[in-house]
Amino acid sequence: MTTNKKLIGVDLGGTTIKFSILTADGEVQQKWSQETNVLSEGNFIIPDIIESINHHLDLYKMSADEFIGIGMGTPGGVNRKEGSVSGAFNLNWNENHKVFPVRDITEGTGIKTYLENDANVAALGEKWKGAGNNSDNVVFVTLGTGVGGGVILNGKLVTGIAGGAGEIGHITVDPKGYDCNCGKKGCLETVASATGIVRVARDLAEEYSGDSKLKSMLDDGEDISAKDVYDLAKVDDVLALKVVDKVSMYLGLALGNVANTLNPEFIVVGGGVSAAGDFLLEHINEYFLKYTFPLVKETTKLKLATLGNGAGVIGAASLVIEGE
Numbered sequence: 001m002t003t004n005k006k007l008i009g010v011d012l013g014g015t016t017i018k019f020s021i022l023t024a025d026g027e028v029q030q031k032w033s034q035e036t037n038v039l040s041e042g043n044f045i046i047p048d049i050i051e052s053i054n055h056h057l058d059l060y061k062m063s064a065d066e067f068i069g070i071g072m073g074t075p076g077g078v079n080r081k082e083g084s085v086s087g088a089f090n091l092n093w094n095e096n097h098k099v100f101p102v103r104d105i106t107e108g109t110g111i112k113t114y115l116e117n118d119a120n121v122a123a124l125g126e127k128w129k130g131a132g133n134n135s136d137n138v139v140f141v142t143l144g145t146g147v148g149g150g151v152i153l154n155g156k157l158v159t160g161i162a163g164g165a166g167e168i169g170h171i172t173v174d175p176k177g178y179d180c181n182c183g184k185k186g187c188l189e190t191v192a193s194a195t196g197i198v199r200v201a202r203d204l205a206e207e208y209s210g211d212s213k214l215k216s217m218l219d220d221g222e223d224i225s226a227k228d229v230y231d232l233a234k235v236d237d238v239l240a241l242k243v244v245d246k247v248s249m250y251l252g253l254a255l256g257n258v259a260n261t262l263n264p265e266f267i268v269v270g271g272g273v274s275a276a277g278d279f280l281l282e283h284i285n286e287y288f289l290k291y292t293f294p295l296v297k298e299t300t301k302l303k304l305a306t307l308g309n310g311a312g313v314i315g316a317a318s319l320v321i322e323g324e
């Protein structure tokens, strides 16, 4: 887009709110952040965002008419038609507490505002300025506290009839598996999130009797993390390698089937667990290749995310371009 007008990206999270001012080409020019005040049923959050934007525009001597729009990513269920959010429990916006950020922020700042769910904006960010290489066909999966995802096909974010598209974390990978927060059994999230990986490690440790640092840590009741599992696997701890192999099988199966269905150019893997880097990716790829059919195997590539925590705010800003 050739314009001197700028974009504002807002990434609303349960602990911090990140803000950026970007050019229409997605170059970040200013950024700041503040704590999320979730007290009083989260009623301070939207007024805080409006005040913070207005305050910073003052600070930078900028005015509302220098902006094309504001894009915001938020937890919870987004109703695009209404520009509303509900069910963002970490913001204290439960199902009965509907918030209207599009209306309120547009009114409060004088800048047109766009809204999308946080996993989807992270997907848009990686597509636009990260590992997605601005391809029109990108799937993003984030392995963190939970497993989230976003799908961009033919240049458009896929939302589905009720905003439920791209929920890769709830693909069933084991019909007899662990209970998931969503009410189902054996979702990818139950075995491939940071806590899921530890759960798999505990289970495999019970039936393992060989030599392993991971085994003795677990037997000693130490608190272990997904990072411990990957770090130990990298130095050939036998139990840790078994855990990584099992988790990779589940991820390869889920992402393989996503690829068989959508044939994106890239599946970008991000989130805290992806800090395990190429080691993580190579192990997933082994199974990914096993579970994809030839045309997809040859054309869909797994990649590591490159933007880290910055993906959300950049992707949020890109909502404005998409909306114009």
Ligand code: ZN
Pocket: 169, 170, 180, 181, 182, 183, 184, 187, 189
């Ligand atoms: Zn689930």
